[in-house]
Amino acid sequence: MYEKKIPLPLECGLMMTREVLGGKWKPNLLFAIVEGINRPSQLQRAIPGATKRVLNLQLRELEEFGVIAKKIYPQLPPRVEYSLTEVGQTLLPILLQMNTWGEQNRTLIETVIAERSKR
């Protein structure tokens, strides 16, 4: 019985997920959308660190991957709302875990970063 013929098939699932969540603000965007912050202007306000352009780019990518859906209301002023798709919902557990892990280890991480910048 062969345990594992090929040591690592590059553990490709990780790369796949990375492809989807890889953008700097994508996790935050998904997180925000779930919480009901689902309009572009709201998202901009919720994520002050990112510019309109970047958020748009990343939103489009998320949309291309079928993770979020974009609803356009043809009116003036224009109105757009994002929502998680079924597939997007399946990402929630991961995001939640990432968030709580980060919270739990925040002091550790901050310490290391502070330490690092001393050099």
Added chain:
Amino acid sequence: MYEKKIPLPLECGLMMTREVLGGKWKPNLLFAIVEGINRPSQLQRAIPGATKRVLNLQLRELEEFGVIAKKIYPQLPPRVEYSLTEVGQTLLPILLQMNTWGEQNRTLIETVIAERSKR
């Protein structure tokens, strides 16, 4: 009763985790180490896409964050072994979920990527 004074405290846990897992090969490295592929040369072979240099850089960062431990055997030829720390163990659930999610949605993702490159 104020529901949420500040809409998003930038959902900082996500950024923390990102800081630790952000490198291109870090998830793969952790995954491999858990599976017993814990020596530099082994890791290089298991992850053909990355160069020695990059792997070293990312391994060092993981070590700085206290996620992996580095054991050096002072002998010739030199021998080094990495292992997950307690903290590192707590990352496993996340990595596993990311991996399985990627596997489950591999065809979707590959399709989108193929589509994208047509333009």
Added chain:
DNA sequence: CGGCATCCGCCAAGATACTG
């Protein structure tokens, strides 16, 4: 309000070669 065009700086990551 939502979206896009343009320009630019930076840094993570690739390529290569050398030392112990």
Added chain:
DNA sequence: CAGTATCTTGGCGGATGCCG
């Protein structure tokens, strides 16, 4: 086998401004 030094690059993300 493990690690480092040097050089280069691609592209992601930041900044700004214009348009419907």
